[in-house]
Amino acid sequence: MPDAPVIHSADPSSFPHSVLAERHPALIRKVRDAFPYGPEQHRALDALLKSAVDGAIEPLDGDAWWEAWGVEEYVGRSWFEVPFLWSESYFYRRLLHAVGYFGPGPWQGVDPFRPFKLAELDTPQAAEEIAALDRLDGLPVEEQLQALLHGSLWGNRADLGFRIQAGDEKSATPELVADDSESLWPLLTGGTLVVVADNAGRELIPDLLLADRLLRHDRIERAVLHLKPYPYYVSDATTADLVDAVRHLVAAEAPVGRSLWSALGDGRLTLRAHPFSCGPLPYADMPDDLRAEFAAADLTIMKGDLNYRRLVGDRLWPPTTPFATPTAYFPGPVAALRTLKSDVIAGLDARTEPALVAAEGQGWRTSGAHALIQVRP
Numbered sequence: 604m605p606d607a608p609v610i611h612s613a614d615p616s617s618f619p620h621s622v623l624a625e626r627h628p629a630l631i632r633k634v635r636d637a638f639p640y641g642p643e644q645h646r647a648l649d650a651l652l653k654s655a656v657d658g659a660i661e662p663l664d665g666d667a668w669w670e671a672w673g674v675e676e677y678v679g680r681s682w683f684e685v686p687f688l689w690s691e692s693y694f695y696r697r698l699l700h701a702v703g704y705f706g707p708g709p710w711q712g713v714d715p716f717r718p719f720k721l722a723e724l725d726t727p728q729a730a731e732e733i734a735a736l737d738r739l740d741g742l743p744v745e746e747q748l749q750a751l752l753h754g755s756l757w758g759n760r761a762d763l764g765f766r767i768q769a770g771d772e773k774s775a776t777p778e779l780v781a782d783d784s785e786s787l788w789p790l791l792t793g794g795t796l797v798v799v800a801d802n803a804g805r806e807l808i809p810d811l812l813l814a815d816r817l818l819r820h821d822r823i824e825r826a827v828l829h830l831k832p833y834p835y836y837v838s839d840a841t842t843a844d845l846v847d848a849v850r851h852l853v854a855a856e857a858p859v860g861r862s863l864w865s866a867l868g869d870g871r872l873t874l875r876a877h878p879f880s881c882g883p884l885p886y887a888d889m890p891d892d893l894r895a896e897f898a899a900a901d902l903t904i905m906k907g908d909l910n911y912r913r914l915v916g917d918r919l920w921p922p923t924t925p926f927a928t929p930t931a932y933f934p935g936p937v938a939a940l941r942t943l944k945s946d947v948i949a950g951l952d953a954r955t956e957p958a959l960v961a962a963e964g965q966g967w968r969t970s971g972a973h974a975l976i977q978v979r980p
């Protein structure tokens with residue numbers, strides 16, 4: 604595979620630098636304000652705040668996965684010197700340690716982001732997504748599925764980490780910078796669809812609506828939903844968030860709630876929470892068991908910005924690099940549904956990037972105003 608520079612955070616004018624220097628401290632303060640933590644956690648959060656801005660990577664004692672993922676190699680180096688993908692992921696691990704998530708103790712398993720995720724389920728926008736389902740029923744199946752695909756795509760804007768920093772961007776240039784959806788439908792002919800989920804709440808609900816319709820119309824026999832094994836990037840969906848979402852749909856008396864409940868019960872919809880889903884590495888480095896799962900699927904859909912970074916590698920590709928190039932290693936057909944919230948991009952045609960730059964400078968890469976559907980059959 605051709606190489607492109609790995610993204611780091613050292614340049615103070617860069618997007619990754621702003622995530623480490625601004626987004627992470629703001630998030631620590633937000634989490635601290637949301638819970639009546641004790642003195643031990645306050646001390647640990649203060650220490651993390653200091654470390655994240657001007658400290659060095661410390662060991663994560665007794666954490667076998669992180670030892671395998673290179674923590675030893677980076678110990679003692681500045682957070683800003685190591686790959687951006689790695690240091691961000693490490694930040695979330697450290698934040699969970701600071702609040703006692705891994706225990707033992709009374710705060711073990713208490714998700715520090717849960718209040719923010721739950722609030723999302725009660726927004727008017729979430730209610731509108733459910734109400735819109737009734738209007739879909741009268742449409743031809745193809746149109747229903749296309750509408751739900753777009754719902755799942757744009758649901759990715761509902762990312763709480765991103766909204767700690769960003770405004771509500773509007774764009775003058777076309778919203779979809781790449782759209783391979785025509786190559787996606789022929790891959791859904793009755794087999795297994797893997798969805799590697801991203802955010803809970805307003806992104807997970809449309810993902811579930813799409814999976815339910817595909818099952819109902821026999822476009823797939825089985826869906827496998829990959830969730831995070833622990834809280835991550837603020838709003839990433841865990842099993843607890845999936846349960847909240849399905850219970851929310853049932854409580855709203857939307858028939859899809861019961862339909863999902865029974866699909867979970869009879870195995871047409873199954874859940875996974877692989878440790879690598881919270882790993883700091885690109886999917887090119889995935890372990891063999893995960894590779895075998897993706898290889899067995901008829902299609903894997905990667906949701907969201909972080910999964911895109913991990914799929915193509917967190918590198919500054921020339922934007923016209925074909926999507927098939929950095930995804931060539933992936934063991935089966937793969938699609939990315941993503942709103943653009945970081946510098947990484949591949950698979951644009953020759954006219955798109957100059958048009959975006961002329962209209963918006965480099966802001967189009969990170970504003971969340973644009974999205975893509977890319978497929979490598």
Ligand SMILES: O=P(O)(O)OC[C@@]1(O)O[C@H](CO)[C@@H](O)[C@@H]1O
Pocket residue numbers: 622626691759762764765801802836906907908909910912942944945
């Ligand atoms: O994966 P998601 O939820 O779509 O986005 C995650 C995100 O907000 O976090 C990173 C910066 O903190 C970027 O990759 C991206 O903007």
